Amino acid sequence: MATHDFLESAAALLGQRGFTRDPQLVTPWLTDWRGRYTGRALALASPADTQEVAALVKLCAEHRVPLVPQGGNSGMCGGATPDETGAAILLSLRRMNAIRRLDPAAREAVCEAGVILQTLHEAAAADGLRFPLTLGGKGSATIGGLISTNAGGTQVLRHGSMRAQVLGIEAVLADGSVFDALTPLKKDNRGFDLKQLLIGSEGTLGIVTAATLRLLPALADRAVIWAGLGSVADAPKLLAHAETVAGDALEGFELMPRHSLEAVLAHSPLARNPLGQDHAWHVLIELVADKARADALPALAQDLLESAFAQGLVEDATIAANEAQAEAFWLLRDEIAPAERALGPAVQHDISVPVAAMARFIEETSPEVEARFPGTRVIAFGHLGDGNVHYHVLAPNGAVPGEWEKNEGKEISAVVHDLVTAWHGSISAEHGIGQLKRDELARLSDPVQINLMRAVKLALDPKGLLNPGKLVPLAPVAANP
Amino acid sequence: MATHDFLESAAALLGQRGFTRDPQLVTPWLTDWRGRYTGRALALASPADTQEVAALVKLCAEHRVPLVPQGGNSGMCGGATPDETGAAILLSLRRMNAIRRLDPAAREAVCEAGVILQTLHEAAAADGLRFPLTLGGKGSATIGGLISTNAGGTQVLRHGSMRAQVLGIEAVLADGSVFDALTPLKKDNRGFDLKQLLIGSEGTLGIVTAATLRLLPALADRAVIWAGLGSVADAPKLLAHAETVAGDALEGFELMPRHSLEAVLAHSPLARNPLGQDHAWHVLIELVADKARADALPALAQDLLESAFAQGLVEDATIAANEAQAEAFWLLRDEIAPAERALGPAVQHDISVPVAAMARFIEETSPEVEARFPGTRVIAFGHLGDGNVHYHVLAPNGAVPGEWEKNEGKEISAVVHDLVTAWHGSISAEHGIGQLKRDELARLSDPVQINLMRAVKLALDPKGLLNPGKLVPLAPVAANP
Numbered sequence: 001m002a003t004h005d006f007l008e009s010a011a012a013l014l015g016q017r018g019f020t021r022d023p024q025l026v027t028p029w030l031t032d033w034r035g036r037y038t039g040r041a042l043a044l045a046s047p048a049d050t051q052e053v054a055a056l057v058k059l060c061a062e063h064r065v066p067l068v069p070q071g072g073n074s075g076m077c078g079g080a081t082p083d084e085t086g087a088a089i090l091l092s093l094r095r096m097n098a099i100r101r102l103d104p105a106a107r108e109a110v111c112e113a114g115v116i117l118q119t120l121h122e123a124a125a126a127d128g129l130r131f132p133l134t135l136g137g138k139g140s141a142t143i144g145g146l147i148s149t150n151a152g153g154t155q156v157l158r159h160g161s162m163r164a165q166v167l168g169i170e171a172v173l174a175d176g177s178v179f180d181a182l183t184p185l186k187k188d189n190r191g192f193d194l195k196q197l198l199i200g201s202e203g204t205l206g207i208v209t210a211a212t213l214r215l216l217p218a219l220a221d222r223a224v225i226w227a228g229l230g231s232v233a234d235a236p237k238l239l240a241h242a243e244t245v246a247g248d249a250l251e252g253f254e255l256m257p258r259h260s261l262e263a264v265l266a267h268s269p270l271a272r273n274p275l276g277q278d279h280a281w282h283v284l285i286e287l288v289a290d291k292a293r294a295d296a297l298p299a300l301a302q303d304l305l306e307s308a309f310a311q312g313l314v315e316d317a318t319i320a321a322n323e324a325q326a327e328a329f330w331l332l333r334d335e336i337a338p339a340e341r342a343l344g345p346a347v348q349h350d351i352s353v354p355v356a357a358m359a360r361f362i363e364e365t366s367p368e369v370e371a372r373f374p375g376t377r378v379i380a381f382g383h384l385g386d387g388n389v390h391y392h393v394l395a396p397n398g399a400v401p402g403e404w405e406k407n408e409g410k411e412i413s414a415v416v417h418d419l420v421t422a423w424h425g426s427i428s429a430e431h432g433i434g435q436l437k438r439d440e441l442a443r444l445s446d447p448v449q450i451n452l453m454r455a456v457k458l459a460l461d462p463k464g465l466l467n468p469g470k471l472v473p474l475a476p477v478a479a480n481p
Numbered sequence: 482m483a484t485h486d487f488l489e490s491a492a493a494l495l496g497q498r499g500f501t502r503d504p505q506l507v508t509p510w511l512t513d514w515r516g517r518y519t520g521r522a523l524a525l526a527s528p529a530d531t532q533e534v535a536a537l538v539k540l541c542a543e544h545r546v547p548l549v550p551q552g553g554n555s556g557m558c559g560g561a562t563p564d565e566t567g568a569a570i571l572l573s574l575r576r577m578n579a580i581r582r583l584d585p586a587a588r589e590a591v592c593e594a595g596v597i598l599q600t601l602h603e604a605a606a607a608d609g610l611r612f613p614l615t616l617g618g619k620g621s622a623t624i625g626g627l628i629s630t631n632a633g634g635t636q637v638l639r640h641g642s643m644r645a646q647v648l649g650i651e652a653v654l655a656d657g658s659v660f661d662a663l664t665p666l667k668k669d670n671r672g673f674d675l676k677q678l679l680i681g682s683e684g685t686l687g688i689v690t691a692a693t694l695r696l697l698p699a700l701a702d703r704a705v706i707w708a709g710l711g712s713v714a715d716a717p718k719l720l721a722h723a724e725t726v727a728g729d730a731l732e733g734f735e736l737m738p739r740h741s742l743e744a745v746l747a748h749s750p751l752a753r754n755p756l757g758q759d760h761a762w763h764v765l766i767e768l769v770a771d772k773a774r775a776d777a778l779p780a781l782a783q784d785l786l787e788s789a790f791a792q793g794l795v796e797d798a799t800i801a802a803n804e805a806q807a808e809a810f811w812l813l814r815d816e817i818a819p820a821e822r823a824l825g826p827a828v829q830h831d832i833s834v835p836v837a838a839m840a841r842f843i844e845e846t847s848p849e850v851e852a853r854f855p856g857t858r859v860i861a862f863g864h865l866g867d868g869n870v871h872y873h874v875l876a877p878n879g880a881v882p883g884e885w886e887k888n889e890g891k892e893i894s895a896v897v898h899d900l901v902t903a904w905h906g907s908i909s910a911e912h913g914i915g916q917l918k919r920d921e922l923a924r925l926s927d928p929v930q931i932n933l934m935r936a937v938k939l940a941l942d943p944k945g946l947l948n949p950g951k952l953v954p955l956a957p958v959a960a961n962p
Contacts, residue, residue, distance in 0.1 A: 105721060106837045150670050161668060177929045187642060187833045187869040188907040189631050189681055190922060191914055191952050192934055196677035200670055217725065240586060244698065245773055248729045292726055296777070352668045356587045386667040426669040433672055441671055448658045452941070453673055459940035460933070471672050 003042070006063040010045060010089070013055055018046050018095070029073055029090055030081065033140075037078040037435060040086030041068070046095045050170060050178060050209040053091070057207065058176025060089060066465045067091045069203040071113065071145025074137040076350070077434025079149065079202045079470050088468070093144045096209065099123055107215040108167060108184055113144025113208050120213070129215040132159040136334070144208045150200030152430030157385035158251040158288075159216075161430065162199065168212035169195040174205075174461040184212045197456065202432055203467040205460045220294035222251075223287045223301035224326040227308070227317035228279030232257075232359045235283055235384055238313045239355075242285055245304045249297070252286030253385035260336045260381050267339035271332055274325075275316045283314075283384070284333050336381050337390075345395040345404045346379075347412045353425035355387035362389065365419045369393060372415055373408065388429035391416060417444055433471045442473035484523070487544040491526060491570070494536050499527050499576070510554055510571055511562065514621075518559040518916060521567030522549070527576040531651060531659060531690040534572070538688065539657025541570060547946045548572045550684040552594065552626025555618040557831070558915025560630065560683045560951050569949070574625045577690065580604055588696040589648060589665055594625025594689050601694070610696040613640040617815070625689045631681030633911030638866035639732040639769075640697075642911065643680065649693035650676040655686075655942040665693045678937065683913055684948040686941045701775035703732075704768045704782035705807040708789070708798035709760030713738075713840045716764055716865055719794045720836075723766055726785045730778070733767030734866035741817045741862050748820035752813055755806075756797045764795075764865070765814050817862050818871075826876040826885045827860075828893045834906035836868035843870065846900045850874060853896055854889065869910035872897060898925055914952045923954035 011019045020026060021043045031038040042065065047053045060067050066088040070080040082088045093113035099120065100110040104127040111120060117131075117138040124131045135141065135153035145151075147169070151162045159165070167184030181195050198206050229235060235255055242250050258280055264271050287304070289297040301319050308314045320326035340346060353361045366378035375396025380389040393412050395404045417427045421444045433441050442450060450473050457464075457472045492500045501507060502524045512519040523546065528534045541548050547569040551561040563569045574594035580601065581591040585608040592601060598612075598619040605612045616622065616634035626632075628650070632643045640646070648665035662676050679687050710716060716736055723731050739761055745752050768785070770778040782800050789795045801807035821827060834842045847859035856877025861870040874893050876885045898908045902925045914922050923931060931954050938945075938953045 103837070106835070150674075152668055152670075156668060161670075163674070173929070173933065177932075179929050179933060180927060181930070183905040184835060185833050185907050185910075186836055186867040187633055187637060187864070187910040189633075189642075189909045189911055189913045190907055190926070192678055192682050192686070192937055193631075193644070193680070194930065194933055194937070197673055197937075199674070201673050205673070247771065247773060290728065292728060352666050354587070354665060355667055356584070383668070388668040424664040426666050426671055428670045429666075429668040430670055432670045445671070446661060448654070448660050449662070449675065451658075452654065452660065452675055455940040456673055456675070456678075456937065459936040 006059065006065055007043065009059055010043065010056060013059065014045055014047055014052060018048055018052065020044050026090065029070060029092065032078045032081045033074050034076065037081040039082035039084055041082045041088055041090040042086060044090045044092060046092045048095055050172065053172045053207055053209050054176045054178050056091070057172050057174065060465055061175055061463060064463060064465065065089055066468045067207070068467055069093060069144070069148070069207050071142030071148070072116065072137065072140035074140045075145065075149060075434060076431035077428070077436035079432055079434030079467070080145070081435070083469050091207065093142060093209070100210065102127060104129060108212055109215055110182060110210060110212045111143045112210045113142060115143045117141045117143070117146065124215050125218060128218050130218045131165070131213060132216050133162060133165055143211055143213070147199055147208050147211055148201065148203050149432040152383070152386070152388070154252050154254065154383065156383065157253055158248065163196070165213050166195065166199055166211050167214050169198055169208060170210040171198050171206040171208045174463065174466055179206060182210060182212050200432070202434065202471045204457060204471050205466065207466070217290040219288050220291040221289050221297050222326060223297050224320040224329045225285040225301060225305060225317055226274040226320070226329045227283045227285065227314040228275045228277065229281040229283060230279065230315050232281050232362050234313055235281060236356060236359050238283060238308060239385055241308055241311065241313055242304060245307060246287050246300055249287045249289060249293070249300060250285070251288045252284065254284040254333050254382060255384035255389065256282050256333065256336060256381040257379060259377070259379055260340065261332060263339040263343055264332050264335045267342050268331065268335045270328070271335060272328060274318050274329060277316055279315050284329055340379060340392060340394070343394065345399055345401045346392045347405055347409045349391040349413065349416050350388070350429050350431040351391050351416070351420045351425055351427060352386065352388040352429035353420065353423045355385070357423060358384055358387045358389065361423050361425070368419065369412070369415060373412055376412070386429070413440070435470055438469070438471060438473060487540065487546055488524065490540055491524065491537060494540065495526055495528055495533060499529055499533065501525050507571065510551060510573065513559050513562045514555050515557065518562040520563035520565055522563045522569055522571040523567060525571045525573060527573045529576055531653065534653045534688055534690050535657045535659050537572070538653050538655070541946055542656055542944060545944060545946065546570055547949045548688070549948055550574060550625070550629070550688050552623030552629070553597065553618065553621035555621045556626060556630060556915060557912035558909070558917035560913055560915030560948070561626070562916070564950050572688065574623060574690070581691065583608060585610060589693055590696055591663060591691060591693045592624045593691045594623060596624045598622045598624070598627065605696050606699060609699050611699045612646070612694060613697050614643060614646055624692055624694070628680055628689050628692055629682065629684050630913040633864070633867070633869070635733050635735065635864065637864065638734055639729065644677070646694050647676065647680055647692050648695050650679055650689060651691040652679050652687040652689045655944065655947055660687060663691060663693050681913070683915065683952045685938060685952050686947065688947070698771040700769050701772040702770050702778050703807060704778050705801040705810045706766040706768070706782060706786060706798055707755040707801070707810045708764045708766065708795040709756045709758065710762040710764060711760065711796050713762050713843050715794055716762060717837060717840050719764060719789060720866055722789060722792065722794055723785060726788060727768050727781055730768045730770060730774070730781060731766070732769045733765065735765040735814050735863060736865035736870065737763050737814065737817060737862040738860060740858070740860055741821065742813060744820040744824055745813050745816045748823050749812065749816045751809070752816060753809060755799050755810060758797055760796050765810055821860060821873060821875070824875065826880055826882045827873045828886055828890045830872040830894065830897050831869070831910050831912040832872050832897070832901045832906055832908060833867065833869040833910035834901065834904045836866070838904060839865055839868045839870065842904050842906070849900065850893070850896060854893055857893070867910070894921070916951055919950070919952060919954060
């Protein structure tokens with residue numbers, strides 16, 4: 001039996017530590033962390049190095065066994081969960097967790113795919129450096145997963161998403177060959193930039209096994225401002241003003257509505273309202289400085305605050321007096337998701353529109369959605385500086401958790417995604433497509449783009465063995481006449 | 482006759498302004514500006530808009546007529562010159578020269594492919610903004626050409642190459658469909674970032690017709706430092722120090738050897754040596770500031786200078802006292818190429834290695850090359866901050882211009898490219914591949930990368946009609962066992 005031969009060969013290749021079919025060891029990784037998807041797998045493979053990954057992929061290609069790569073299993077869209085057929089190998093990269101090299105002079109780290117984000121943060125900090133991307137799941141998210149999903153976070157405004165941090169890549173392609181583009185060259189014009197294809201492709205074009213990442217000087221200080229605004233329309237004006245005044249010192253610009261602040265104040269015993277009065281909207285601004293620029297930071301924050309007042313961009317605002325207060329301001333932002341969850345069921349969307357259009361998008365579409373689904377309430381919060389908000393539609397009072405999302409979720413999401421598409425936005429700003437949004441991607445995308453995506457997928461993975469069923473819509477889409 | 486039908490249809494489609502076979506109009510564009518390549522063409526097509534490009538490409542696909550896209554015809558590698566068969570249409574994008582939109586608030590410009598770089602500079606300046614990429618050919622280079630070659634220049638250190646300036650793209654694909662990804666989204670994770678494939682692909686995967694480009698606040702001031710160094714090994718130390726002290730204010734870091742300075746002083750009547758003594762190497766450092774940061778710039782430059790002295794990184798250095806002097810410093814850099822040309826024949830290379838390795842690369846390989854080709858002299862100058870220098874091998878005294886390059890050029894370049902490859906560098910840092918370096922690319926690249934490139938090319942241009950013979954090696958390459 002072909003499967004039997006394959007399993008024997010794979011087990012021999014990877015050894016006891018690298019290959020298991022023990023349900024106790026495999027099962028925990030077959031459900032995504034949000035509990036939305038559960039799949040089955042032939043086995044769990046955990047190769048120790050790139051050569052083992054390459055040999056396994058080659059073996060899978062020979063036996064036509066699909067592979068589902070997985071990092072920290074903390075993705076938002078089921079991109080690392082196998083389907084229910086049980087035909088696939090679950091390929092964990094977690095054992096490949098070495099930082100192969102950290103070069104403080106060149107400010108580069110070569111990390112294997114399984115390095116956990118927080119581990120990289122700590123290694124960089126030990127050398128007076130930092131890796132300028134962070135997010136809630138930093139304790140589980142791996143470098144390979146972050147690259148495969150082109151992860152975002154709260155520092156994209158200044159530093160870009162994961163794509164901008166990747167200087168070089170090593171990946172195993174569908175035929176088991178190793179694509180080695182690890183050496184970072186600041187300038188290299190030898191044709192197509194193939195590593196860009198792998199970034200954000202969710203393991204459907206190749207398996208990222210290592211990457212060279214850029215590091216920056218460690219931060220010496222930050223100034224965190226909390227501002228109350230009368231209208232969401234003032235937020236982009238404040239953003240533009242902050243960009244002009246603070247330039248590259250501006251690293252965070254997060255938006256939250258009154259409803260979210262109230263929810264956090266009610267939910268978290270540690271939360272305090274930094275301002276005395278009530279405001280319709282709030283903005284958290286973070287300015288940062290490395291050692292060479294730390295002295296100028298307090299004056300810069302003060303300038304920004306005073307000029308924003310003078311121009312009527314804020315109703316009220318305050319600067320965190322110390323690091324403890326800065327953390328308290330950030331707590332208000334970080335606790336929104338759990339606080340909103342505690343209020344009841346919601347259908348969540350990770351969307352973006354052009355930065356300049358986001359305030360109007362929120363103002364104009366929220367009443368539309370609320371009118372279409374009576375009793376619901378739209379809460380939009382997050383990375384306004386990136387044109388990216390988390391757009392949650394809260395259930396009407398009395399809705400039954402679980403039931404309501406199941407009954408209404410799909411229709412609500414379709415309406416939100418239609419609106420985003422009409423505003424030339426993206427139905428996935430930072431979470432990816434995975435299996436969660438694949439059909440919506442097919443429904444809403446320009447057929448030219450979908451067909452191009454499919455052509456690339458067929459070229460790089462002709463047998464369709466790399467993370468099948470994720471991201472890439474199945475059938476060609478008829479182009480508009 | 483098929484060609485006759487095709488020509489009739491193309492002429493009818495594009496009209497008199499958009500289609501000509503008049504040799505007086507076509508011939509000037511059949512030779513690249515360096516005069517290295519001359520081709521032939523069926524006709525010169527100059528569509529007025531994207532729809533006309535799409536219709537023409539569709540027509541070409543039906544009749545299997547190849548297309549050679551061309552912008553300002555100022556590329557360095559013959560990438561826009563058709564071959565000698567005369568089978569191809571020369572597709573000029575120069576008529577599509579509208580800036581469709583310039584949005585000062587969003588700091589974005591939507592430019593058609595034929596917009597000349599200098600035109601964009603002027604339009605941005607009129608709104609208090611700037612486009613942060615410039616190069617010698619700015620009076621002829623077009624946005625489409627700059628994107629297709631992922632152009633570099635003197636500001637890459639701070640702002641990245643053309644790829645980093647492109648927020649959105651519109652392109653016509655090989656089947657005549659229009660790929661519309663013009664809307665700039667700061668965050669968008671809907672799968673493969675297909676626009677990245679088009680950037681730097683030299684028209685072999687699609688025809689870029691328009692792009693959304695990022696703009697920055699105009700500069701209010703700059704400080705230009707000229708430094709004399711005892712050894713090239715001090716240059717990367719000075720660079721690291723400048724990055725630490727000046728951070729994002731550092732926009733230029735150009736290296737030149739004594740020989741180049743002497744050549745410029747002898748060649749250009751306007752050139753003056755900024756320093757009294759003689760130094761083995763020189764560095765030009767440019768610091769910049771927008772309005773919000775201009776006040777702090779003089780002190781920053783002074784700090785940098787003094788701390789560099791204190792650390793022994795420079796033998797001598799001076800800050801330009803005014804803008805005229807700043808221009809005089811830059812003249813020394815900009816005149817290197819003509820001054821070296823005036824000295825006699827040379828074989829030129831546009832190469833990169835990892836930034837940290839460049840000084841050692843120059844030190845170690847120059848004597849190797851000079852020993853291998855007696856009487857030659859290696860001159861390396863340029864963008865040290867990008868790990869990219871122009872590596873010129875000057876002919877021995879008495880060499881006959883034209884003859885010598887013809888006889889020796891290929892072997893010299895092969896040796897230089899072998900060395901670059903051994904140092905994990907790139908044989909094309911910023912000029913692209915075109916027809917000039919295609920065979921060297923095939924010879925020196927990892928077969929895995931070449932085969933991947935070919936797979937992508939076949940997927941996107943199955944009939945091989947887009948800029949045939951450029952960039953992509955012709956035959957599949959056997960992978961190493």
